[in-house]
Amino acid sequence: MEHAHDPSTAADDAPALPRLRPGGSRDRILDAAYELFLQRGIRDVGIAELISRAGVAKATFYAHFTSKDELVLAYLERCHQDMTVEAIIAETGRRTENPTGRLMAIFDVLDGWFREDDFQACAFISTMLEMGPAHPLGITSIEYLAQVRAFIRALAVEAGLEQPDVLARSCHILTKGSIISAVEGDREAAVVAKRMAASLIRDHGGDPIAAD
Template sequence: MSSPDASDIPSPASLPAGQTTTRDDAVDRILDAAYELFSRRGIRAVGIDQLIERSGVAKATFYRHFPSKDDLVLAFLALRDQIWTVDLIISDARSRGNTPEEQLLAIFDVFGDWFKREDFEACSFINVLLEMGREHPLGKASIAYLARIRGHVRELAEEAGLERTEEFARSWHILMKGSIISATEGDALASRRAQEMAVWLIDHHRGHVRVPAS
């Protein structure tokens, strides 16, 4: 199976039902409801009737904007990418570091703050992928969004002048995903543990590894 391309997924402002980038109030309310319910309860556990009730729109209005539940989930994933990946993780990490290396490591500082929040809900892309499977359209969309996260990491690695940046981004993403799962299990130090391993990974991709003293 080939890797999803970024062009295969909708932009954060786009809607699968053919809406323009200017959303009306009904769409905002539907997406707000979807974001809250899907991010916390998953996809299959949330029914259309619940979404309609929570958003406070008429059924006809709902289906006019989102002809199917999958359409709404795709819009939710696009919104999640903007709110979580771009605004929360990447932008915050860039603001915390003065160099690309510091900004890479700051990702785990951002994670540490996120893990402590009462509304910590783990990674929706991982959750949807595991729930729906990699062959389902929603699973494929989730894989594409995960690839986009690696793209942000790879960009920082290139700015830092690291070697083999695609390999680096994949390894770094394992640390990101692993720390999220560990935090979900209740490991309060998950982000710190991942950051310690991340220091080694940066050194490794500079072309040398720190060898512990015997």
């Protein structure tokens, strides 16, 4: 069942996206990276600051991560699990089993995320823009983003929509664009994007209203 937009319940509808977690020295390093990279980006944060924030020895850091790039890859993997791709897939499935409804629910999930007090930009978009699409970290970020497009395409195929590749590309553009707009301060970005997605679904032979 597709949920109508209700700002008063958006935070309650949002998936529980874990932030920091207890653990050993590796987890403390990842916690520090998670906090600092999200706030300031990759290049601005040095290894010495990460070591200090994590409260570990330099030797301990290098026992877990041979380079800063290796740490960034682990950080992106955590973001993949906690913040975006896997969280979106799981939450849309919790809301409805209807594939068209799940397509629409993607934007409800984003809406809840955008309205969080500590909302920050998608780590994959930020890393790709900062490092560039040809850098190994940029390439990895693009690969994670592509998983969202693949998920959208799979739902379009399951729903029997026409030209699922085209629809997936179009809806993926809407998701990424709404994230950037939300970072700019437009907390209604996902609501607008959802209306545009409904039009796309109709253009591809579907009925977003029937999925309610």
